[in-house]
Amino acid sequence: MAADLKNDRRVLYLYGITESRPREIPDLIGVDRFAPLEFIDCDGVVCWISRVSADDFETNLARNMENLDWLAETSVAHQRVIAAIARQTDILPTRFGTVFRTENSLCKHITRRVRGLKKDFGRIKGADEWGVKVFAMQPAISPIGKVRSGKDYLKAKAAMLPNRRPKPATRDEMVKFERALESIATETAPSGNVSRGQRGLSFQTSLLVKRSKRKRLESLLEKFAREWAHDRRIECTGPWPPYSFVSRPDDRVRSK
Amino acid sequence: MSASTNAVVFAGDDPGDEMTLLDILDHVLNQGVILRGNVVISLAGVDLVFLGLDVILTSVETALKHMSSATLRAAK
Numbered sequence: 667m668a669a670d671l672k673n674d675r676r677v678l679y680l681y682g683i684t685e686s687r688p689r690e691i692p693d694l695i696g697v698d699r700f701a702p703l704e705f706i707d708c709d710g711v712v713c714w715i716s717r718v719s720a721d722d723f724e725t726n727l728a729r730n731m732e733n734l735d736w737l738a739e740t741s742v743a744h745q746r747v748i749a750a751i752a753r754q755t756d757i758l759p760t761r762f763g764t765v766f767r768t769e770n771s772l773c774k775h776i777t778r779r780v781r782g783l784k785k786d787f788g789r790i791k792g793a794d795e796w797g798v799k800v801f802a803m804q805p806a807i808s809p810i811g812k813v814r815s816g817k818d819y820l821k822a823k824a825a826m827l828p829n830r831r832p833k834p835a836t837r838d839e840m841v842k843f844e845r846a847l848e849s850i851a852t853e854t855a856p857s858g859n860v861s862r863g864q865r866g867l868s869f870q871t872s873l874l875v876k877r878s879k880r881k882r883l884e885s886l887l888e889k890f891a892r893e894w895a896h897d898r899r900i901e902c903t904g905p906w907p908p909y910s911f912v913s914r915p916d917d918r919v920r921s922k
Numbered sequence: 923m924s925a926s927t928n929a930v931v932f933a934g935d936d937p938g939d940e941m942t943l944l945d946i947l948d949h950v951l952n953q954g955v956i957l958r959g960n961v962v963i964s965l966a967g968v969d970l971v972f973l974g975l976d977v978i979l980t981s982v983e984t985a986l987k988h989m990s991s992a993t994l995r996a997a998k
Contacts, residue, residue: 738943741950762950797945857948864944872949891930901931903942909949 675720676701677765678772681747682907684712685787688754697743698722708773709780714751715772723765731763752794752907758786759907786912793852793876794905796883800843800869801899840869843890850882851875855910868898872910880905 679697687705694703696716706713722730730736741762748759766772776783848854851873875883883902891900 737947741946742943745946745950795949797949887930899931903945906949 676717677720677724677767678715678769679718679723680760680764680766680772681714681716681744682751682757682759683776683783684714684751684755684757686755687712688751690754692747692750692754694747694750695743696747697740699739699743703747706769706772708776711776711780711783713772713776714747714757716747718765720765723763724767727763727765748907752905756787756791757907758783758790758912759909789852790874790908790911792878793874793908794880795908795910796873796875796902796904797857797906798847798869798871798873798887799864799867799901800840800894801864801866801901802868803866803897803899839894843869844871846886846890847871847873847883850879850886853911857910872906874908874911877905 681696681703691705692703695701696703696718698716698718701716701718703714703716706715730740744762748757751757752759766775853874855872855874857870857872873883887900887902891898894900
């Protein structure tokens, strides 16, 4: 990612918006691994930006996103910057790849949206996003005995295949699990555009959870994981900045 | 919640924790505040990217460790 400042026009890459400046300003490098993180005060909120190459992030963004190495490095850097700010103060993270040509155009857009943004700050105050996934575990495969016929072979082969259709009891348990999560979360949202093809994945969701309820979430997940120790595995990632709960206008988020 | 227990796998609390690339992309891509108007970039191509990612991503997860350590070095 060349950073030829003389020939390359710079644009403002926006990471997110906070209500105020944190006591400690994070000393970080931005998504291009070159320009430092900066902030701009705008209509009573603080916009977190870095100045990036217009070639990389404006003209060629769509093409770059099809380059998996670029996408991986840049999305990891995007997450690191937002997570560092989120450790200090509540942040509304902006969608990956949002850039503005000038500070003036950034501020104009913020001013137009500032009332909605203030409402969103209220919704996410003191809360983090958590990702929860449930995986079906493969049963232990018993060694195949002597195969004397084609029928024996097919029977043995069938025994090795995972049971794809969940049992009714399993479905009930999953409903119980989902309701228990909803009782702790302020909001839930579907997740997994990218990882939905993971092997054995049978359930996934994103939760917005107040920090005061974090222990309850941990206990709940551990309780279900103990009950399911033999046939299902629970994975929990977080705390994430509230990526999945600020995507307006959007009707995917289910609010209580 | 950085530690894992026998019962449930937790990841992500500690800045040193390695979230998987899949998880990062799940949360980062196509999520977040949408500011429209004369914003220069839109992510109209994202759905096309996703079609490919479903298939490809599992094979590149191992690249994450290398990439994130490179990012950390650059940030220092």
